[in-house]
Amino acid sequence: MGIFDGILLATDMDGTLTDSEGRISEKNAEAIRYFQQNGGLFTVASGRPPRHFDKFTDIFVPNTYLITLNGSMIYDREKRGAVSKYPLPESAKDDVLKIAATYAKNSDIGIHFESFHYSARASEITERTFLDVNENIYDIMFMQPRDETEKLSVLIPGLFPSYKFARGWGEGLEMFACEAGKGNALCEIKKLTSSSLAVSAGNYDNDLEMIIKADIGFAVSNASENLKAAADFITVSCDENAIHKIIKELEKRQKN
Numbered sequence: 001m002g003i004f005d006g007i008l009l010a011t012d013m014d015g016t017l018t019d020s021e022g023r024i025s026e027k028n029a030e031a032i033r034y035f036q037q038n039g040g041l042f043t044v045a046s047g048r049p050p051r052h053f054d055k056f057t058d059i060f061v062p063n064t065y066l067i068t069l070n071g072s073m074i075y076d077r078e079k080r081g082a083v084s085k086y087p088l089p090e091s092a093k094d095d096v097l098k099i100a101a102t103y104a105k106n107s108d109i110g111i112h113f114e115s116f117h118y119s120a121r122a123s124e125i126t127e128r129t130f131l132d133v134n135e136n137i138y139d140i141m142f143m144q145p146r147d148e149t150e151k152l153s154v155l156i157p158g159l160f161p162s163y164k165f166a167r168g169w170g171e172g173l174e175m176f177a178c179e180a181g182k183g184n185a186l187c188e189i190k191k192l193t194s195s196s197l198a199v200s201a202g203n204y205d206n207d208l209e210m211i212i213k214a215d216i217g218f219a220v221s222n223a224s225e226n227l228k229a230a231a232d233f234i235t236v237s238c239d240e241n242a243i244h245k246i247i248k249e250l251e252k253r254q255k256n
Helices: 013-017 026-037 050-056 091-102 146-159 182-192 205-213 225-230 242-255
Strands: 007-012 041-045 066-068 073-076 081-085 110-113 118-121 140-143 163-169 172-177 197-202 216-219
Touching (some): 007 205, 013 041, 026 242, 066 182, 091 140, 197 242
Parallel strands (some): 007 197, 041 066, 197 216
Antiparallel strands (some): 140 172
8 A cells, every 4th residue: 555545646748747948857757756656646638649758758657548639638658549539520620721711811820730740820721731631630739929829819719619729838729629628638537547536737728627627736836827726736836846846745645
């Protein structure tokens, strides 16, 4: 029996687990290993695809399912396959064309399709973009200056309520299926692993649902104001070994 038995800890990657330079500190890595060795299930919840996490395996290895593509895919690293998939519906292609056409004159707006690794300006997105696409689309990113992102994050969700939209960083707005989302994925993994307590940590608005749906939600001190307002606790910044701090707080909680 370990002190962290039954606890599932899911953390956002960029700006939460990693510092502002994109590095994972040894202190965070040591804390993760300690958490896992004492019964805890540790994973990451990110907008990035499953392959992204392979480059960190010499630092840490999640010991349960990964939450990838903003919860659009729950991934089993050991079996190298998806446990659950929530792709965007076919109608998303037409709707992205409408969005692209609306903002085509704004040269600052770029659109990235994670599934087939294609990026272009809004003016370059046409029906031909999808002609040879024979795979599901999970996560679409609209990238533009921060002030434009603030405008789009208000306008686009109202025009296209059939999808989820969330800001993953200051200059990015992401679009994914309504069934997806980090929060829904966290609940699914909690059920799959029969965990008794789901804990989450994040820094931006695409973590908001996960913070709310967790039994305990932590926001790093560098998090957006929306996330801080929703969190149960605000911990140190990503540059101050936030995951180490959270695991120490969980240990204290378990001992009390």
